[in-house]
Amino acid sequence: MLRQDINELLTRTGPGTAMGELFRQYWIPALLAEELPENDCPPVRVKLLSERLIAFRDTDGRYGLMDEFCAHRGASLWFGRNEEGGLRCAYHGWKYDVTGQCVEVPSEPEDGNFCANVRLRAYPLIKVGDILWTHMGDPAKRPEPPEFEFARVPADQAYSSKRWQESNWLQALEGGIDSSHVSWLHKSGLRDDPLFKGSKGNDYNLGDMKPFFEVVDADGGLFVGARRNAEEGSYYWRITPWVMPSFTMVPPRGDHPVHGHFWVPIDDENCWVYSFDYHPVRPLSDTELQAMRDGYGVHNKYVPGTYRPLQNKDNDYLMDRDAQRRGESFSGIWGIAIQDASLQESMGPIVDRSKERLVSADAGIIKARQKLRRAALALRDEGVTPPGVDTAHQRVRSAAIVLPQQESFLDACRDAVTVRVGQRQVSV
């Protein structure tokens, strides 16, 4: 249960809100790099943290992210022409460069000062990995670029996708922290999904449907250990890192690529779910890449030409009651990503947490909410830089391991949950 005023604080991320200001301390994913594939390509509308923006890549390959609307009369620059080093409004020809600076107003004298005094709000847009990241906060407090391992390995070792989720960002994130649902909702995926199946860990996962949890503070967020019975005298641990504000990783299975998510608010009722796979020491195989493109693992299929999932709330996620009845799928919905999305969207655009009934297995979620609230208030009231901004906090990994029963998961796994360049993930 969460008081309504705290729920409001955590779920509202527009300009001037406490949580919105928290998000603006970080580099966050703004687009996939594939959305701006070449110089002078069509601009892309981007809504982030309730701000409507336009992204483009100019003639020299520079990325820009700025106010979507022309300073003249408010027309959308999405209709504009991306040409000769800037984005030109289709209405009256005003032109802007990647910094938002107006560089040409055709109706004004060429040597006048008018356009020098016109500038759109703009944010930096940088490519790290196959994602374009932005920082929407105070330029004077701009952190170092992100250091998450998935974005730092060689290009052939990683794959990222994104999907539109029609819910507030927090209920999506909470699904990434809560690993107790995996044995239920995703049980068919553990058997059948080409990016999940075949690991010994899956047998432990499916053999013990009542995991125990240990939640441990980390500098950048939390480590959540889910413990299941393994062989006599040992436990199978799955360790999920959460880095504030919204980065989570799924514990690995066998030698499959490691996957995880970034949950980014579009506005208060929608979010982008960035989903990634990477392998720390080897290129992804053609088979793995094809499976990702086909929507397996943490990825999904799309309505053609969009980032909206093919299975969405307008078609009841193409639920197959017969498959559910036959036991092929616990929820009757195909694919791990949309199994999550269907239930999280079913909670409503912003779930009313004052009515929920948490259990002790939800301790990770409880603690994450508390850390977010604390950090947002400390930033607002005292200017304290929140956890997760420091790039050292971002060098974490998920892990899966079998340990003797008496061992503490974090003591035994300090190395396993830390990025070690050139070393493979710890996995079962």
Add this chain to the structure above:
Amino acid sequence: MRPILANSCAAAATTAEARYRLPILPQATWRSSRVVALDPAAAEVVRRVAAQPWASATFYTLAGTVGTGTAGTGTAGTGTAGTGTAGVLYTLDDAPYALAEVLPGADLAVLVATSDSGAAMAAAIGAECRTRSIMTAGLIIGEGPDRVVSALRPYARVLMVTRDEQDVAEILTALRA
């Protein structure tokens, strides 16, 4: 595929409409909880938490006098305790109760520790909770204690190792104690 009709579609027009839920039945809103401090410093934490309003939480320590670190004598408050310090808990006003008196009717037991001194009792309470099918959570404040973590691990569905004593209140609030 069958068509999805407007009246059965998951889509909702507004956040307010989507938020609407049938009223919660009043008897289901709280959870009968027992909070036990496993060492003197934890008792101080628990005393502060207990000062807040709770629907159905009761608070206990292992020692008769908070902060002394001395175990109580086990004098029975109700005439049925006195089974020895290993089986006795004390309310915050020092009334002793046998563990067997404290646990009946509980939905949730939250054990709070800041050191390893209460490890043996942690295991005893955890085992009793498991026998009685009481959901058990352990909160360890600070990263030092490890024997108490090991003692609780077989019994506590959740163990939280935290730097923040306010997590005790957070957990109790979230679980409707």
